[in-house]
Amino acid sequence: MxxxxxxxxxxxxxxxxPLDPDAPLPVAAEDGRPVAWRLECDVRWGAQFGHTxxxxxxxxxxxxxxxxxxxxxxxxxSTEMDCGGHPVQVLVEAADRLAGLRRVFIADVGSEDIEVxxxxxxxxxxxxxxxxxxxxxxxxxxxxxxxxPILAPIKHESLRTLVFxxxxxxxxxxxxxxxxxxxxxxxxxxxxxxxDYGGTGSADDIRSLLTGQGLSELRYLGLKNxxxxxxxxxxxxxxxxxxxxxxxxxSLGTLGDEGAAALxxxxxxxxxxxxxxxxxxxxxxxxxxxxxxxxxxxxxLSERIAAEDRYVAVAE
Numbered sequence: 001m002x003x004x005x006x007x008x009x010x011x012x013x014x015x016x017x018p019l020d021p022d023a024p025l026p027v028a029a030e031d032g033r034p035v036a037w038r039l040e041c042d043v044r045w046g047a048q049f050g051h052t053x054x055x056x057x058x059x060x061x062x063x064x065x066x067x068x069x070x071x072x073x074x075x076x077x078s079t080e081m082d083c084g085g086h087p088v089q090v091l092v093e094a095a096d097r098l099a100g101l102r103r104v105f106i107a108d109v110g111s112e113d114i115e116v117x118x119x120x121x122x123x124x125x126x127x128x129x130x131x132x133x134x135x136x137x138x139x140x141x142x143x144x145x146x147x148x149p150i151l152a153p154i155k156h157e158s159l160r161t162l163v164f165x166x167x168x169x170x171x172x173x174x175x176x177x178x179x180x181x182x183x184x185x186x187x188x189x190x191x192x193x194x195x196d197y198g199g200t201g202s203a204d205d206i207r208s209l210l211t212g213q214g215l216s217e218l219r220y221l222g223l224k225n226x227x228x229x230x231x232x233x234x235x236x237x238x239x240x241x242x243x244x245x246x247x248x249x250x251s252l253g254t255l256g257d258e259g260a261a262a263l264x265x266x267x268x269x270x271x272x273x274x275x276x277x278x279x280x281x282x283x284x285x286x287x288x289x290x291x292x293x294x295x296x297x298x299x300x301l302s303e304r305i306a307a308e309d310r311y312v313a314v315a316e
Contacts, residue, residue, distance in 0.1 A: 009036040010103040040075030053077040053085035071103035088127050095130040107140035117167045117197040117316050120144035125152040136161040142168035149176035163189040167315040168198035171205045178209030189222035194315035203231040210239035222249035225312045233259030237266025249276040254310035256281040272297045279303040279313045
């Protein structure tokens with residue numbers, strides 16, 4: 001993943017909550033401007049303020065106007081990101097105090113912090129159940145138990161953006177996402193990952209999702225970072241959901257000429273505003289065919305990789 005941390009989330013500037021309980025709050029927060037709060041534990045050996053995440057979150061709730069918190073971004077919470085509490089836990093326990101929370105980013109970390117394949121997340125279903133007015137949820141990493149979907153089938157009326165960034169999403173999780181009902185969802189991104197790291201999802205796992213049932217407002221669909229990108233493109237070629245999209249994102253994976261040819265042979269794509277294919281394995285000739293066939297569509301063909309062995313952009 002990108003080594004840089006998010007500096008803006010959901011249109012709000014990200015400001016760090018100080019670990020030192022005597023340090024002043026950031027100026028932007030003191031001025032009453034809407035911000036996205038970044039919460040991150042100092043996990044270095046001998047750290048002066050070595051809070052666990054529950055301890056840090058308790059301090060956070062005591063120092064800020066909890067009811068006015070709109071967005072929270074969680075960075076590192078333990079050395080292995082699998083102990084010392086979890087963002088889902090602390091948020092659910094404080095749900096009655098966070099009436100204004102609308103946006104959450106779990107594990108905004110880069111490879112300098114920890115590899116994405118090492119981030120273990122429990123199911124996030126309790127978070128959506130506890131925050132029926134949540135509008136945006138980003139989750140980086142994979143499930144702590146591959147046999148337990150990170151998101152169980154659920155109906156949520158308010159969610160507009162849902163992003164799972166992972167190099168290791170198993171089939172069980174991807175199938176479960178497709179069984180959810182999100183009548184307000186406008187943007188959905190799923191990073192499939194590499195089977196060597198647990199990313200076992202395939203085109204068979206998105207059959208329910210591709211019908212568009214329960215996703216009437218979806219306009220941006222990202223099915224990306226997949227070793228099976230050609231098969232996913234082929235499944236999308238005649239999928240009902242494509243007709244309602246303005247952006248189709250098949251980037252970061254192993255898309256080759258076979259998948260691109262399937263898209264061209266399928267339903268018309270001229271209604272799209274953007275077709276994002278960056279980090280791909282297309283031949284120059286196939287890239288030219290796409291651009292010629294879809295002159296009114298912005299097509300991102302950057303990062304063409306001329307390699308015999310295909311790989312996804314986000315794995316370890």
